Amino acid sequence: MSKLWGGRFSQSPEEWVDEFNASIDFDQQLVMEDLEGSVAHVTMLGECGILTKKETDEIIHGLSVLKEKAADGKLPFSVQNEDIHLNLEHFLIQEIGQVGGKLHTGRSRNDQVATDMHLYLKRRVLEIQELIRSVQSAILKQAGEHVETIAPGYTHLQRAQPVSFAHHLMAYFWMLERDYGRFEDSMKRIDVSPLGAGALAGTTFPINRQRSAELLGFSSIYENSMDAVSDRDFIIEFLANASMTIMHLSRFAEEMIIWSSQEFQFIEMADAFSTGSSIMPQKKNPDMAELVRGKTGRVFGNLFSLLTVLKGLPLAYNKDMQEDKEGMFDTVHTLMGSLKIFAGMIDTMKVKTERLSQAVNEDFSNATELADYLAAKGLPFREAHEVVGKLVLTCIQQNIYLKDLSLKDMQEASSLIDEEVFTVLEPSEAVKRRESEGGTGFSQVRNQIEKAKTILEA
Template identity: 70%
Template sequence: MTKLWGGRFTKTAAEWVDAFGASIPFDQELVFEDIEGSKAHARMLGTCGILTEEETNKILQGLQSIQKKVEKGEVEFSIALEDIHMNIEKLLIDEIGPIGGKLHTARSRNDQVATDMHLYLKKKVKMIIEAIEEMQQALLHQAEQHVETIMPGYTHLQRAQPISFAHHLMAYFWMLERDKGRLKDSLKRIDYSPLGAGALAGTTFPIDRSFTAAELGFTNIYENSMDAVSDRDFIVEFLSHASLLMMHLSRLAEEFILWSSQEYHFIELDDTFATGSSIMPQKKNPDMAELIRGKTGRVYGHLFSLLTVLKGLPLAYNKDMQEDKEGMFDTVATVTGCLKIFTGMIVTMKVNHMNMEQATKQDFSNATELADYLASKGIPFRKAHELVGKLVLLCLQKGCYLTDLTLAEFQKASPLIDEDIYNILSPYEAVKRRNSDGGTGFQQVRKQIEKAKKLLHPNL
């Protein structure tokens, strides 16, 4: 097949060379963005008098016809035509004749593909933000049900202090809120139109770049044509934000994996989000959570890959930049899928609140309560810390917990300890009393839940 750009060539590439250089196997993902950009470009050419009204209408009708055929699955793309742009242009020429070749006036594939990716990412980032909000809503719903569900809080994966299960879940709500904020902010950089920048130097035709920007819903145009076609910062930024988001999902996935194990048995995942073993009939594996944890590395890889591709490129466009798309497409699909799966896991999980509460009664996570109690009696906290440490040692030697000690044993350590210590050491009371701003106290947890609800539903 003769290339649309092949006028100065005397040889054609072998099929395997064409296949190596072609991007159509993956950039066909941009087909509707490419058609949308082409429609805007055609309307601009007509408005500026570069195309006649008849030519403009014919091109727009041809593009609309191609779009309908693509939607019906009636179009096969050709590797020989390299990419989505040349495939659409060839389809247009076949549809309406040589006039279709006028569509490429005053533009290059360089500004065309950049425009396609801006359009694509603008749409997909908004979809991901919506998916994040659905997961936040699921976390919020579970948190509302479990404000007074007590569980062990951990540091270094060792039991540290009792906390509200809702408080733990809400920590991830706020992580996702920051992820959402970063993605929303990135839309400012995505919202730029490169269309009309040409290959790198602009064009001699009297085009109106602001017209096409407005037609495509962009707020801004790139001020420098070389920057317009070579900028992939907006994709790097998206991949960076996606990596942070996946890191947060991976951390929660790890907790779900631990909590659903027999050793913890704090939650049970719905059968929909678990699998069995081919050899061990009793197994219920948290495979979906494990996959999310594993797919995090995949997204990280796409970020590092694009940074590496771009790090030594001179201006303006280079064929290396063809490698910017697959990672972007895969990240969008991966992040969207992980958010949907996680939302389902959260909504359907069973919380074993009795097991959580029981776990707080079989450890020393209430030791800080005793230290705070002594400090409130006037003992310097460092001294109180030492006294409590010795009481914990006594318990370890006796094979019991702090609440099992007699009042006489407490008072031997410090006569300031009174009978109210048993209420103070209650895990429920320990959680309830932590009412500093942002703390795990029930009042504070309800306060952050209300604030979170207003963020998700500002009009309620």
């Protein structure tokens, strides 16, 4: 089979060279974007008088037929035609004859593929944002049910202070809200049309780039044709945003894995998001959470791969840039799958409130409350810190907790302590009193939840 670009060449490449050169195995995912870009381009060519009305109508009809075949999976893509663009042009010529060869007038594969990827990411980013919202909705549902469920808060993975479990969950809501905003902002760079930039220098045909951009729903065009065909910043930005999002999911996954362990028993994962062992009958493994945690590596890798590909490339297009697509596709599929899994995991997880209550009543996470109590009575905080530290040491030596100390024992440490201290040491009281804006106090957590609901409703 002769190449569509083969006029210059007297010898065809060997089959294994074709296979190495071809990208059709993965860029066929751009089939609909490529066809839509072609329809817009041909429509513009017709309106500009570059193609006759008859030619325009014939080509658009042929492209419509290819769209139907593509939707039905009836296009036999071939590595001999290298990529999605040459495959579709080959099919078009087969469908409507040599007039199909006029499809490529006034454009290059360089601006064509860039247009396809802008269209692809524009759609996928919107879908990813919807999936982020679904995870946030699941978080909000669980948070609404557990405002007054008290859980140990941690720093360094050591018990720190008691918190509302809803407060802990809502931290992830706000992480995802930043992720949503980053994707939103990235649309300014994605929603730009390179179509009509040609190979690198534009074209001598009197095309109307603004019109083709309008037909494709782009808000603007690239101002420089060389930049238009060589820019992959918008993909790098997407990969960076995706890396941030899946990093947040991985952190949450790690906590869910820990919480569901026998040692913690704070939550139980639904059977639908767990698996068993082939040898140990008792096992219930949090495999879906572990997979999300593990998939961060491939998403991060895709980002660094493209950064490395582009770092030394001269302008404008180079074949190296064929390596921009597989990582982009993989990241889209990986992130979307992870978000879908996460929404289900959070929505169906069972929070073990009794176990959480036991946990916060059997630790020293109320030590800061006692220090604050003494400071509020006039003792300098550093001195209060030392007094409480010594009381904690006494408790550790006696294998008891602060609430188990007698009033006499406490007053020996500081005469400022009175009966009120036992109320102060209650975990629920410790949480309720933290009413600083953004704190874990119950009313503050409810304020957060209301603000979050407003965001989702908007």
